[in-house]
Amino acid sequence: MIIRNNKNSKLINQKKKIINKFYSCTDMIRGSIFDTYKPCVYKRCKKCQSGEKHKQIYLSTSTKEKRKIYYISERLKQTIINGIKEYNNLWNLMEKLSKINIAIAIKAEKSKKKNNNM
Numbered sequence: 284m285i286i287r288n289n290k291n292s293k294l295i296n297q298k299k300k301i302i303n304k305f306y307s308c309t310d311m312i313r314g315s316i317f318d319t320y321k322p323c324v325y326k327r328c329k330k331c332q333s334g335e336k337h338k339q340i341y342l343s344t345s346t347k348e349k350r351k352i353y354y355i356s357e358r359l360k361q362t363i364i365n366g367i368k369e370y371n372n373l374w375n376l377m378e379k380l381s382k383i384n385i386a387i388a389i390k391a392e393k394s395k396k397k398n399n400n401m
Contacts, residue, residue, distance in 0.1 A: 294387050301380045308373040312366030314344035316355065 320336035322328070330337065340355040342363055355363055 291387060291390055294383050294390075298380060298383045298387070301376050301383070304376055305373065308369050308376075310366050311370035311373050312342070312344075312363060313370050314342050314363075314367060316340065316342050316360065316363050316367065 317340075319339050319341065321339055322331040323337050325331070338357075340357065340360050342353040342355050344351050344353070
């Protein structure tokens with residue numbers, strides 16, 4: 284019985300650590316960032332006349348089956364990338380928390396069954 288409590292307390296401590304990490308994930312962004320290269324609208328653009336195209340950066344995100352595309356400036360690109368990384372970190376934390384919650388629930392159920400059998 285003491286061993287089970289120690290294991291549960293370890294799981295609960297892990298759970299608390301994960302939940303505390305949630306609070307630092309405030310700048311998360313869900314989406315994908317991608318670059319495209321397109322010619323511009325200016326007929327006399329030397330870059331386009333030479334065959335080179337202009338780089339454009341976009342953020343793609345979707346909600347309720349609607350895709351939305353945002354133009355992103357070069358200055359904002361790293362901020363967006365960091366937000367996407369933070370979102371992925373938060374997702375991984377939720378996966379870990381889910382596994383811990385499952386383990387706690389299973390241990391609680393086994394403990395109840397054992398106590399009812401006594």
